[in-house]
Amino acid sequence: MIIIGGGPGGYEAAARVADAGADVVLIEKDLLGGTCLNRGCIPTKTLLAASHAAAEVRRAGRFGVEVGGPVVDYGKAHERVAEVTDELRSAIESMLAKVQVIKGEAVFTPDGNVRVGDEIFHAPKIVIATGSCPASLRVPGAEYAINSDEFLKLSRLPESAVIIGGGVIGLEFASLLNGLGCAVTVVEYCPEVLPGVDSDIAKRLRSYLKRQGIDIITGAAVTAIDSDRTVHFTVKGKEKTAQAECVICAVGRRPVVPQGVAEADIELTERGFIRVDDDFRTTREGVFAVGDVNGRCMLAHAATAQAMQVMCGEKHPKAMPAVVFTDPEVATVGLSDGEGLRAIKRPYGSNGKALASGETDGLVKIVLDGEDCVVGVHIVGPHASDLIAVATPLVEYHRPLPADVIFAHPTLAEILKA
Ligand code: FAD
Numbered sequence: 343m344i345i346i347g348g349g350p351g352g353y354e355a356a357a358r359v360a361d362a363g364a365d366v367v368l369i370e371k372d373l374l375g376g377t378c379l380n381r382g383c384i385p386t387k388t389l390l391a392a393s394h395a396a397a398e399v400r401r402a403g404r405f406g407v408e409v410g411g412p413v414v415d416y417g418k419a420h421e422r423v424a425e426v427t428d429e430l431r432s433a434i435e436s437m438l439a440k441v442q443v444i445k446g447e448a449v450f451t452p453d454g455n456v457r458v459g460d461e462i463f464h465a466p467k468i469v470i471a472t473g474s475c476p477a478s479l480r481v482p483g484a485e486y487a488i489n490s491d492e493f494l495k496l497s498r499l500p501e502s503a504v505i506i507g508g509g510v511i512g513l514e515f516a517s518l519l520n521g522l523g524c525a526v527t528v529v530e531y532c533p534e535v536l537p538g539v540d541s542d543i544a545k546r547l548r549s550y551l552k553r554q555g556i557d558i559i560t561g562a563a564v565t566a567i568d569s570d571r572t573v574h575f576t577v578k579g580k581e582k583t584a585q586a587e588c589v590i591c592a593v594g595r596r597p598v599v600p601q602g603v604a605e606a607d608i609e610l611t612e613r614g615f616i617r618v619d620d621d622f623r624t625t626r627e628g629v630f631a632v633g634d635v636n637g638r639c640m641l642a643h644a645a646t647a648q649a650m651q652v653m654c655g656e657k658h659p660k661a662m663p664a665v666v667f668t669d670p671e672v673a674t675v676g677l678s679d680g681e682g683l684r685a686i687k688r689p690y691g692s693n694g695k696a697l698a699s700g701e702t703d704g705l706v707k708i709v710l711d712g713e714d715c716v717v718g719v720h721i722v723g724p725h726a727s728d729l730i731a732v733a734t735p736l737v738e739y740h741r742p743l744p745a746d747v748i749f750a751h752p753t754l755a756e757i758l759k760a
Contacts (some may be wrong), residue, residue, distance in 0.1 A: 343653065344369065344456050344465045346448040348599060349376020351471030351633025351645030353434050355653040360440035362654075367465070369458055371447040374434045375427070377473050378642040379636070381491045384430060386514055389494075390667055392419035393521030393646035397669055404700050414522050415497035423494070448472075450602030451626055454626055457602075466628055469607075470616060471645065474595035479506060487591040490515070495703055500588035503571045506564050508535035510666050512592035513551070517668040520556050527557040527584045529564060529575055538667065540678040540720040542687075542707055547722045549673055550703055554669075559584070567737055597635045612635060622652050631692035661738040665727040670704055673730035676718030676737040677709055683717060685709050690723045694752040699724075703716045706757050708733075708743065715740045732758050 343359060345352045349371030361367040373380045381747040392414065446458040455464040476489035488496075490511055503519055505512045508530030516526045528551075529536070535558060536544040548558055562575040562582070570583040597615045604610075607624040609617045615637030618693040623628045630652045633645030641661055650656040667674040677683065690704030704723020711717045717740070719733035732755050736743070745760035 343367070344448075344463050344468045345471060345653075346456065346469070346735045347376060347471035347473055347633070347635075348374040348434075348443070349471060349473050349633065349645065350378050350642040351473070351635075351649045351672065352376065352469070353438060354646050355469075355649035356441050357437040358650070359653050360438070363441075365465075366440070367442045367444060367455065367463055368438065369444045369446060369463075371445070371446040373431065374438070374443070374490065375431050375649035376471075377475075378645075379430055379434070379711055381494055381596075383642050384427055384465050385494045386490075386518065387667060388426045389419055389422045390514070390521075390669075392422070394418075394669060396523065397521040401700070416522065417497055419522075419654045420497045421624070448600055450600055450606040450608065450712055452602070452605040454606045454629065454675045457641070467653075468629045469649065470600060470603075470624070470629065470631040470635055471633045471649060472598045472600055472635045474597050474640060476591070477594040479564060479591050479598045481566050481591050483569070484591070486567045486571055487570055487589040489591050489666060493588075493590050496588075500586070502515065503588045504529060504571070504584045504586040505590045505592055506573065507592035507594070508532070508558060509537060509592065509594070509689050510562065510664075512590075513666060513668050515590055515592060516551065516556050516558075518549075520554055521669055525555075526623065527586065528559065529562045529573060529584060530558065530560045531563055533561050535560065536672065539666070539672060539674060540707060540718075543672055543674065543705065543720045543722045546705055547666075547668060547670070550670060550722070557584075582614055595634065595640060597637060611637065622648055622724070633654070659738055661734050663730045663734045665730065667727065670701075671726035672720075673726035674718075674720045675730055675734050676716070678718055683709050688757050690754075691756070693754055693757045695754050695756070696723070698752065701725075710742075714742050716743060719758070729754055729758070 344367050345356045345368045356366050356368045357420040396412045402409050425672050449457045502525040504527045508528045516528050520526045534544050535548050562577045564575045566574040571589050572583050607626050611617050616631035616635050618636045624631050632648035634640045651658040661675050663675040686704045686708050691702040701724040709718035714735040743760040749756045
């Protein structure tokens, strides 16, 4: 088996099949771990830990605990990113002990083999897991904005930032920077932030973030960026501007497709992703595409789940949780609405643990079908990323809210009891 790309769609399943005795080659042109480990999930969550710590210090007064500051040393927080990612990369290297890892760029030959430099590799099964990279905005002055990859390289915290894009990446950056003391403006094209997320949850998150001081402007179309980092945009036909030390562009991701795919008869979709069927087969026999590059679900755990199906024959679960690591977090799984469905809403304020912890800003929306089984759960609030793990099996196995399981008291999870 040949796997192109050493991100979450590549390394985990590669290790699994190699451990089971298969002859596996994994080709990676950059660092093992892909976007997730090097430019995505892990660096952002490491910096968010610093941001949350600073925010907690500021909030400590409500518990009667007075502390000074906080004074943020961003250089130190940034150094921690390298420590964490280096450690995780070593773990991946050990995991791949039985895999032949080739360093270099993989290119398809017209007969469907894979070339790295002068060396040709062929195998009955080839898996493309080449991921994605930041999309850019096509407006005059776009070069004055930096993308998420470039932001994560900065070792100095800007005093102010305009973030173009109020999707998952844009809002995570907004929350991260705001917690660290940077003045943040978010400019979003759609009428609501987090397009695609349950509208009750997105609206509530917007109001929580605004209350923390983040300026969020929706329905705003960016038209230009000046060299002094002034962002021009129109809202309801009116021209407006926002200026900051740094402009971060978070307007989506585009696929990274290996050279030679067209000549090898591997088709792309209209949006440039590799076209796959529901079993992640491309239009060329024996060639599969998993993860961000097929555009089906651009999340690390989705890439891994798709790879496990293709390489290890594992069943692909239906319920795909997604988390937005803002402060507070958003987490969702399953359906939001639809015919014959009803929703129940449980505010965090009704939960003893949330009240005791002073974490009452939050809402859990549970979507039930005609059989009273859970088909969707949507959460905004502290620890939503942990709480969604309780909800996901209910959606996956089509179960009602549990009445036959004991929940420890007082816990936030009790909010999901029958
Ligand atoms: P990638 O991780 O992009 O890996 C692809 C690999 O292929 C790369 O290492 C690349 O160098 C290599 N490659 C590309 N072309 C070639 C070639 N021709 N030859 C050899 N090698 C090649 N997802 C989450 O689930 N949770 C999060 O919290 C989260 N946070 C994120 C935060 C940010 C800022 C960003 C940008 C993304 C985040 N994501 C998150 C998304 C997540 O990173 C991706 O969904 C995931 O990395 C996709 O995995 P992949 O294996 O498909 O691709």
